[in-house]
């Protein structure tokens with residue numbers, strides 16, 4: 189640990205700024221931010237702890253992350269280069285296949301679903317596109333190095349040998365995060381520190397000063413991922429998680445994350461030609477996500493990204509990509525989207541969110557209504573995709589709630605596909621419906637299922653008598 193303390197005390201030397209760095213760091217506010225950054229300097233904290241250590245093994249650095257550039261693009265700066273990178277897009281567990289499908293539809297190659305995410309190949313322009321367009325990814329990580337490691341010193345050597353200066357330098361601030369699955373390292377915090385030390389040592393050797401550490405609003409974010417015998421170093425191109433689309437200012441009670449909502453719509457196989465009803469809509473996440481899908485509006489259009497703070501970010505290319513995305517947004521929303529909730533405060537929030545999401549007030553029909561009484565719109569059957577209250581959140585509602593809702597569905601939602609995410613794994617039993625499909629999916633740390641029921645209802649006869657249903 190002494191090595192890391194020493195690194196933190198190293199005097200800061202001035203490095204010659206690049207024109208871009210001067211722009212991002214000029215002005216009184218920037219000076220204040222820099223002095224705050226210097227005060228804030230402290231080692232960053234890892235997210236997990238690891239299992240006990242193993243013996244040393246020499247590093248063999250692998251570089252699967254780079255492939256030869258196209259001749260026409262060799263002269264551009266790194267951020268504009270067409271070098272393909274190995275990228276990893278984490279996502280909520282259970283959505284890996286849906287994310288892989290989405291990335292393939294976006295034109296990415298070598299897409300392989302992994303644990304809680306997808307690997308794919310992308311040049312830098314594609315990295316920007318993935319950030320802008322992916323509805324399901326949580327972030328886009330660019331792999332810069334990978335090697336077998338056995339000790340923290342191996343990790344230091346790997347980080348020291350990585351060309352960070354292509355992405356950021358002495359005038360940028362830095363944050364390092366570490367996560368691990370089955371790593372033998374004794375302290376992830378120490379591994380994290382060694383990465384930070386190596387990056388700072390490398391940049392100081394090249395530029396005469398080291399980057400500051402800023403855990404709150406860093407210019408560059410680096411992720412160290414450790415598994416049983418290797419380390420991977422990623423540059424985080426996203427920054428704030430991609431489920432933060434930039435429209436949610438206040439959280440309602442237990443809102444779904446936006447990328448989970450998009451993933452549920454994908455798992456449910458909803459498409460915008462069909463009406464969509466969320467009878468427990470809360471702050472409207474599922475329906476707002478559906479509206480953006482129907483409008484072909486890219487989810488990242490109204491938020492900043494980490495890559496915009498990196499050295500040699502090319503704003504011209506980024507604006508081109510965004511302009512192209514804007515030109516593909518449909519002018520009108522044809523899809524019928526209906527949300528209901530018993531809580532009028534939740535619906536006020538949903539309407540605010542609708543406005544913040546740059547949707548028209550009539551794009552989604554919100555109404556205060558009890559799901560037990562909510563009727564579907566007239567016309568062709570559609571989809572229900574919903575996230576009803578879990579367990580104790582059902583509050584005072586009585587035990588017949590699920591069978592009453594089920595009766596409502598069977599009576600009025602004939603032909604509808606009803607998709608319910610719940611951590612209540614016995615939900616089909618409570619509904620007395622057997623699901624056609626059940627998809628394991630995580631809502632944060634909560635182990636859930638998306639249950640899909642195809643309703644073959646009993647029709648209400650003119651005299652009020654119902655006939656059949658129930659698989």
Ligand SMILES: C[S@@+](CC[C@H](N)C(=O)[O-])C[C@H]1O[C@@H](n2cnc3c(N)ncnc32)[C@H](O)[C@@H]1O
Nearest residue numbers: 443444468470471473529530531558559575577
């Ligand atoms: C888990 S929250 C839904 C959160 C929502 N998916 C979001 O992202 O904001 C469940 C919602 O169901 C509503 N609710 C509870 N009982 C209801 C009922 N009988 N009919 C309609 N809504 C109900 C609650 O007010 C709450 O807003």
